[in-house]
Amino acid sequence: MSTAKEEVRQILEVIPDDVTLEDIQYHIYVRQQISGGLKDVEEGRVLTEQEAELRMEKWLEP
């Protein structure tokens, strides 16, 4: 399991040299969101496809 510092280092390696602090913040945010999602999956905070579709149905009604 990589540490937070390593994760940030990894991000810095793949982004262009002329980025702003705001850009870096954004990429860290993305990384955080993904970690959160993976944790949700691991801990069973998930829905079946049917449940998910049922929830979204209200947006599709005319």
Added chain:
Amino acid sequence: MDRDSIARELDEIAQFIGRDSKFYAAAFVREARGAARSLKRFAERGRVVPEVADPEIRELFVSSYRLVYKNRWAKQGSCPAANPGSPFDYADRRPVSIETSALAPARQDVIELILSEIVVPHKSGSSLHLSNHMGRIIPPKDPRR
């Protein structure tokens, strides 16, 4: 966090778009659903998320959002032609191959970078056909624009 954070995120985005237009909210939901469903057959169509750089963690673009998913087959080479399960089918933890993990808003400059690398299945008339950009990384635009 609730058990249903993924659907809630989708819901929040739809609500946000829905404040301006119910029509676009519905279009967004349809697009997100279509993208998620397409992963049942084409699990490797998404590109590897650069921030994570793990072949299992991939993403598709849905409007200006990034639909991130996990493809468990990625490390074993190619995935089976027809995967069982679905992107949302987590209740059943057997060989479910794809997991939608998070939705993060994307920005235009990031999207350009991404579209230059993604292999977009050619659909006639699709604005996503970007063969001119293939294989070339487009740097982000000047952030001071």
